[in-house]
Amino acid sequence: KPMENRITDIGPRDYNEFYPPVIAKNKGKWSHHEILEPGVLVHVADSGDEVYTVRVGGARLMSTTHINEICEIADKHCDGHLRFTTRNNVEFMVDSKDKLEPLKNDLASRKFDGGSFKFPIGGTGAGITNIVHTQGWIHCHTPATDASGTVKASMDALFADFQDMRLPAHLRVSMACCLNMCGAVHCSDIAILGYHRKPPMLDHEYLDKVCEIPLAVSACPTAAIKPSKQTLADGTEVKSVSVKNERCMYCGNCYTMCPSIALADTEGDGIVLMAGGKVSNRISDPKFSKVVVGFLPNEMPRWPSMTAAITRMVEAYAKGANKYERLGDWAERIGWEKFFEACELEFTHHLIDDFRQQAYMSWRQSTQFKF
Numbered sequence: 001k002p003m004e005n006r007i008t009d010i011g012p013r014d015y016n017e018f019y020p021p022v023i024a025k026n027k028g029k030w031s032h033h034e035i036l037e038p039g040v041l042v043h044v045a046d047s048g049d050e051v052y053t054v055r056v057g058g059a060r061l062m063s064t065t066h067i068n069e070i071c072e073i074a075d076k077h078c079d080g081h082l083r084f085t086t087r088n089n090v091e092f093m094v095d096s097k098d099k100l101e102p103l104k105n106d107l108a109s110r111k112f113d114g115g116s117f118k119f120p121i122g123g124t125g126a127g128i129t130n131i132v133h134t135q136g137w138i139h140c141h142t143p144a145t146d147a148s149g150t151v152k153a154s155m156d157a158l159f160a161d162f163q164d165m166r167l168p169a170h171l172r173v174s175m176a177c178c179l180n181m182c183g184a185v186h187c188s189d190i191a192i193l194g195y196h197r198k199p200p201m202l203d204h205e206y207l208d209k210v211c212e213i214p215l216a217v218s219a220c221p222t223a224a225i226k227p228s229k230q231t232l233a234d235g236t237e238v239k240s241v242s243v244k245n246e247r248c249m250y251c252g253n254c255y256t257m258c259p260s261i262a263l264a265d266t267e268g269d270g271i272v273l274m275a276g277g278k279v280s281n282r283i284s285d286p287k288f289s290k291v292v293v294g295f296l297p298n299e300m301p302r303w304p305s306m307t308a309a310i311t312r313m314v315e316a317y318a319k320g321a322n323k324y325e326r327l328g329d330w331a332e333r334i335g336w337e338k339f340f341e342a343c344e345l346e347f348t349h350h351l352i353d354d355f356r357q358q359a360y361m362s363w364r365q366s367t368q369f370k371f
């Protein structure tokens with residue numbers, strides 16, 4: 001509850017204020033829900049009230065013009081209510097069936113000049129919903145790849161499966177532009193991960209002027225950084241740091257603390273693809289994603305090698321998995337060796353992720369890998 005009924009700028013307003021009336025009335029008293037068609041759901045309350053939801057694809061970065069149009073649609077059809085999902089989809093809700101078709105027709109009629117949908121309906125059930133993702137080049141300081149660009153290129157390639165529900169189960173795609181990973185790449189069916197491959201470059205001239213050296217040293221999780229005196233080209237001796245490159249795992253934590261320890265590198269930076277993770281415990285336990293493509297270069301602006309590999313994984317999964325089987329369940333059932341074959345991905349022993357003891361001591365201990 002808001003303190004003393006004040007409206008403050010400390011945190012968001014209480015969400016209870018924003019429910020559509022039918023949701024406020026039936027809160028906690030729902031009977032069931034079903035997906036009527038891709039992108040359209042009905043929730044039925046114990047009271048018999050119904051809520052029809054139309055889900056449309058959105059983007060994490062939206063122009064004010066686009067947001068105004070979303071609000072205009074919500075005013076016109078939904079008494080001013082709408083919601084955003086964590087995957088940047090927009091959901092328009094109406095409280096009776098007769099309001100559904102006009103809403104769907106209105107959404108489908110709105111197009112960009114080139115003819116593509118502004119508000120594509122879909123993203124439900126056994127298909128592909130929007131990609132949960134991070135900030136990328138436009139906003140964060142440690143990315144090894146872009147978020148908006150890779151996500152747009154991937155969703156363009158996967159768009160038919162956003163509008164359809166032909167897959168064996170739902171397939172979650174996520175994207176994080178560095179391994180600090182404010183995305184969900186550790187537990188997604190398919191994950192795109194930005195990856196640095198070179199240690200940081202040190203700007204000794206400015207380091208001590210813009211950074212606190214103890215902070216930079218303590219930021220490194222592998223203790224690769226230590227204080228060090230350095231001599232500049234003009235012979236001046238300055239306080240700075242040195243990096244033991246063999247210890248560096250290219251995480252970028254040091255750059256978070258000190259902008260004179262830059263990590264971004266055109267040649268070194270790129271993408272890792274992971275697969276088979278999930279959060280759900282349906283059928284099998286939750287799983288971590290495994291690395292299935294060790295490195296792809298940044299191929300701006302459309303990342304064709306990345307989208308081709310992702311499309312191959314989706315098609316092989318659509319063809320080979322049993323109904324309700326998630327991608328990781330399917331890969332485990334047929335064996336990861338066969339997964340690589342079915343998806344036409346190159347396999348190397350570096351991709352075996354079955355460690356039971358320390359690192360490389362144990363990679364041959366498993367009977368699950370037959371390579």
Ligand code: SF4
Nearest residue numbers: 135140142143177178
């Ligand atoms: Fe920044 Fe890394 Fe998060 Fe990307 S994943 S936004 S680079 S912290």
Ligand code: SF4
Nearest residue numbers: 220248249251252254
């Ligand atoms: Fe340490 Fe990470 Fe910086 Fe490498 S990138 S020096 S591991 S903090």
